[in-house]
Amino acid sequence: xxxxxxxxxxxxxxxxxxxxxxxxxxxxxxxxxxxxxxxxxxxxxxxxxxxxxxxxxxxxxxxxxxxxxxxxxxxxxxxxxxxxxxxxxxxxxxxxxxxxxxxxxxxxxxxxxxxxxxxxxxxxxxxxxxxxxxxxxxxxxxxxxxxxxxxxxxxxxxxxxxxxxxxxxxxxxxxxxxxxxxxxxxxxxxxxxxxxxxxxxxxxxxxxxxxxxxxxxxxxxxxxxx
Amino acid sequence: xxxxxxxxxxxxxxxxxxxxxxxxxxxxxxxxxxxxxxxxxxxxxxxxxxxxxxxxxxxxxxxxxxxxxxxxxxxxxxxxxxxxxxxxxxxxxxxxxxxxxxxxxxxxxxxxxxxxxxxxxxxxxxxxxxxxxxxxxxxxxxxxxxxxxxxxxxxxxxxxxxxxxxxxxxxxxxxxxxxxxxxxxxxxxxxxxxxxxxxxxxxxxxxxxxxxxxxxxxxxxxxxxxxxxxxxxxxxxxxxxxxxxxxxxxxxxxxxxxxxxxxxxxxxxxxxxxxx
Numbered sequence: 209x210x211x212x213x214x215x216x217x218x219x220x221x222x223x224x225x226x227x228x229x230x231x232x233x234x235x236x237x238x239x240x241x242x243x244x245x246x247x248x249x250x251x252x253x254x255x256x257x258x259x260x261x262x263x264x265x266x267x268x269x270x271x272x273x274x275x276x277x278x279x280x281x282x283x284x285x286x287x288x289x290x291x292x293x294x295x296x297x298x299x300x301x302x303x304x305x306x307x308x309x310x311x312x313x314x315x316x317x318x319x320x321x322x323x324x325x326x327x328x329x330x331x332x333x334x335x336x337x338x339x340x341x342x343x344x345x346x347x348x349x350x351x352x353x354x355x356x357x358x359x360x361x362x363x364x365x366x367x368x369x370x371x372x373x374x375x376x377x378x379x380x381x382x383x384x385x386x387x388x389x390x391x392x393x394x395x396x397x398x399x400x401x402x403x404x405x406x407x408x409x410x411x412x413x414x415x416x417x418x419x420x421x422x423x424x425x426x427x428x429x430x431x432x433x434x
Numbered sequence: 435x436x437x438x439x440x441x442x443x444x445x446x447x448x449x450x451x452x453x454x455x456x457x458x459x460x461x462x463x464x465x466x467x468x469x470x471x472x473x474x475x476x477x478x479x480x481x482x483x484x485x486x487x488x489x490x491x492x493x494x495x496x497x498x499x500x501x502x503x504x505x506x507x508x509x510x511x512x513x514x515x516x517x518x519x520x521x522x523x524x525x526x527x528x529x530x531x532x533x534x535x536x537x538x539x540x541x542x543x544x545x546x547x548x549x550x551x552x553x554x555x556x557x558x559x560x561x562x563x564x565x566x567x568x569x570x571x572x573x574x575x576x577x578x579x580x581x582x583x584x585x586x587x588x589x590x591x592x593x594x595x596x597x598x599x600x601x602x603x604x605x606x607x608x609x610x611x612x613x614x615x616x617x618x619x620x621x622x623x624x625x626x627x628x629x630x631x632x633x634x635x636x637x638x639x640x641x642x643x644x645x646x647x648x649x650x651x652x653x654x655x656x657x658x659x660x661x662x663x664x665x666x667x668x669x670x671x672x673x674x675x676x677x678x679x680x681x682x683x684x685x686x687x688x689x690x691x692x693x694x695x696x697x698x699x700x701x702x703x704x705x706x707x708x709x710x
Binding site: 268327329331339346403406 | 668
């Protein structure tokens with residue numbers, strides 16, 4: 209076992225729980241916490257609507273929305289990847305239960321990013337899209353990242369965890385690491401023409417930190433076992 | 435007719451219908467709030483937000499290199515050097531969007547003639563001002579400052595190539611390249627240097643900022659050409675700002691941005707795919 213983040217392993221041993229209260233995350237009742245995370249996940253969508261009604265989508269709203277959906281996809285993906293480290297570091301076991309929601313929000317914004325490209329940039333022309341994918345590596349890696357996200361979304365239900373078995377499910381869902389790398393490469397190549405890597409550099413730093421933590425955590429656990 | 439928005443001092447001019455498109459003019463709001471002027475930041479809204487402190491007086495333009503009469507001209511003299519014309523040009527950005535802008539200025543050739551270029555002058559390089567205290571963008575090495583672009587002599591002398599001092603009946607807003615700039619309507623926008631301070635005539639093709647930074651993506655010629663894609667996107671179509679929206683496909687980009695009748699002969703026999 210290498211870099212894993214299964215549900216049970218790092219959960220603190222059950223102590224005497226205060227019976228009166230239900231499960232909590234950071235002292236907040238879990239249902240409230242989950243609703244809060246859900247609303248937070250809708251923030252980018254709400255922001256676009258507000259900007260749309262207040263004339264805030266710039267002179268080129270299409271370009272703005274395509275790029276913004278891409279940016280938020282990457283941000284939500286990084287948030288999703290941050291949940292397990294946050295859970296282990298803070299010991300808030302309930303966090304694992306919002307990980308699926310975060311993952312599905314990643315897929316949601318990736319779908320909006322992809323559809324906005326298909327609609328507004330390519331006007332549904334399949335030959336034009338195919339040509340774009342074959343001709344341009346940055347489109348290809350973005351497309352591959354999006355395709356790879358789909359099976360993760362489909363198999364995110366409890367039923368699919370059972371059907372696949374925990375091990376296979378986990379193996380499949382490790383795809384999120386290459387997906388994150390491809391998504392970042394997609395942005396990096398977009399930025400490369402202008403030699404302006406400020407935002408891409410920040411995302412790269414966060415991705416390295418999140419993956420580095422997993423490597424370090426797995427190594428430490430292995431060391432403590434042997 | 436163009437209604438001046440009343441944001442800047444007016445700049446009288448005579449319309450030149452022969453060199454003006456009849457297409458719908460892009461709104462003043464969009465023309466002055468959606469700009470690429472990296473000296474003020476790489477965001478499209480950065481120039482409008484941060485160009486307010488930029489100093490446009492006193493202002494001089496140095497003319498040097500392969501000329502009989504190297505000279506430095508003040509903005510007051512430059513404004514009086516030839517009759518101001520209004521020309522409504524299409525502007526095509528290399529990024530795939532376009533506008534229609536009513537510029538005010540006179541042909542750059544008027545200024546060039548005064549300097550009397552020598553027989554060795556084959557190219558012209560243009561340089562944008564650098565004001566470190568008023569241009570937050572130049573603190574970052576996104577490009578090699580000062581911004582330099584260039585043209586071949588015949589391109590620079592072409593009657594379409596404009597030395598612009600205004601738009602929409604008024605003097606240029608800072609974010610659009612005040613107090614004077616170049617406009618080359620058949621080339622991608624980045625060729626048209628803003629806030630011009632230096633013109634240098636050379637025998638060799640001048641090293642331009644974009645060629646130094648990303649030669650594979652932004653070539654020296656940069657003629658608008660739907661048949662030569664950028665490495666990361668097609669140039670076959672474009673989105674007209676303020677017109678092409680959510681429910682219409684992008685419009686087709688025209689060779690030389692629709693100015694082929696006027697300029698195609700400049701490139702006779704040249705392979706536009708290698709000289710992009």
